[in-house]
Amino acid sequence: MNKKTIRDVDVRGKRVLVRVDFNVPLQNGAVSDDTRIQAALPTLNYLLERGAALILCSHLGRPKGKIVPELSMSPVAARLAELLGRPVTKLDDCVGPAVEAAAAGLQPGDVILLENTRFHPQEKGNDPEFARQLAGLAELYVNDAFGSAHRAHASTEGVTHYLPAVAGFLMEKELEFLGQAVENPKRPYVAILGGAKISDKIGVIESLLQRCDRLLIGGGMANTFFQAMGFEMGDSLVEAGAVPTAQSLLKSAGARIVLPVDVVIADRFDNDANSRVVAPNEVTAGWRILDIG
Numbered sequence: 314m315n316k317k318t319i320r321d322v323d324v325r326g327k328r329v330l331v332r333v334d335f336n337v338p339l340q341n342g343a344v345s346d347d348t349r350i351q352a353a354l355p356t357l358n359y360l361l362e363r364g365a366a367l368i369l370c371s372h373l374g375r376p377k378g379k380i381v382p383e384l385s386m387s388p389v390a391a392r393l394a395e396l397l398g399r400p401v402t403k404l405d406d407c408v409g410p411a412v413e414a415a416a417a418g419l420q421p422g423d424v425i426l427l428e429n430t431r432f433h434p435q436e437k438g439n440d441p442e443f444a445r446q447l448a449g450l451a452e453l454y455v456n457d458a459f460g461s462a463h464r465a466h467a468s469t470e471g472v473t474h475y476l477p478a479v480a481g482f483l484m485e486k487e488l489e490f491l492g493q494a495v496e497n498p499k500r501p502y503v504a505i506l507g508g509a510k511i512s513d514k515i516g517v518i519e520s521l522l523q524r525c526d527r528l529l530i531g532g533g534m535a536n537t538f539f540q541a542m543g544f545e546m547g548d549s550l551v552e553a554g555a556v557p558t559a560q561s562l563l564k565s566a567g568a569r570i571v572l573p574v575d576v577v578i579a580d581r582f583d584n585d586a587n588s589r590v591v592a593p594n595e596v597t598a599g600w601r602i603l604d605i606g
Contacts, residue, residue: 316488317479319356319455325364328419330451331357331481332468334458335371335389335426344392349460354396356457356481357424361397366419368450369393370407370427370468371458378434390426401426407433408446416450430468437466444471457481459488463513495524507532511555522566529571531605535593538563538572539602544594547578548601575606
């Protein structure tokens with residue numbers, strides 16, 4: 314990989330701002346799946362072992378620029394402390410005098426986790442001043458949030474204008490894998506794409522369709538394609554504004570786009586909900602698609 318990583322920099326005694334992807338599911342005030350936290354551990358442990366002090370930042374859910382207590386990073390900090398085997402201090406904000414003071418007082422081996430970056434509308438707006446304040450907390454920036462790297466937000470793109478930036482191990486691994494898949498793929502070349510929104514991934518979809526033999530689409534994104542085909546979606550998650558885009562992609566790609574042949578629907582989003590497997594064009598009013606069949 315021709316991008317600098319944490320192996321290429323001296324982090325000893327430095328405050329390092331690490332963008333992680335801790336957008337994890339919560340249940341009853343605790344992390345219910347820590348896969349994404351586990352994935353960040355190699356990078357975090359490497360930096361800590363070499364004498365860095367860590368300032369971690371991430372978004373969690375979609376608070377839409379407002380403080381939503383249920384989307385606080387506190388449960389994430391608690392689980393991360395267990396996995397790291399050391400204290401993790403969760404701050405009440407991600408910018409401001411109190412945050413600056415906490416960052417300035419860090420010693421090698423210390424770890425702080427900033428509050429949900431999306432509690433500030435300036436995060437998604439990639440506001441330069443907000444990015445400058447984040448960057449001002451540290452001396453080096455590490456991006457290890459591959460799942461959020463396609464978004465030009467303040468904590469993913471904006472901060473790089475104010476700090477030297479390198480990739481973490483997770484970012485490195487994903488970029489190497491993606492590079493191999495794109496530059497020299499074996500045939501037949503099948504790509505699988507999920508997630509909720511088409512609009513976030515339109516460039517990726519168009520690029521993949523130029524290269525792959527088949528593009529398998531699942532997740533909430535598939536619902537928008539189903540609606541573009543004229544299917545009733547009940548209470549399913551659908552990105553209404555992207556339906557024309559989905560129609561255009563279906564028309565241009567033809568059989569290269571493959572959608573689920575059946576889906577799991579439920580009458581509510583709950584573990585105890587009534588559910589059944591149906592064809593995508595058989596979603597009942599008041600029910601929603603929650604998974605492929």
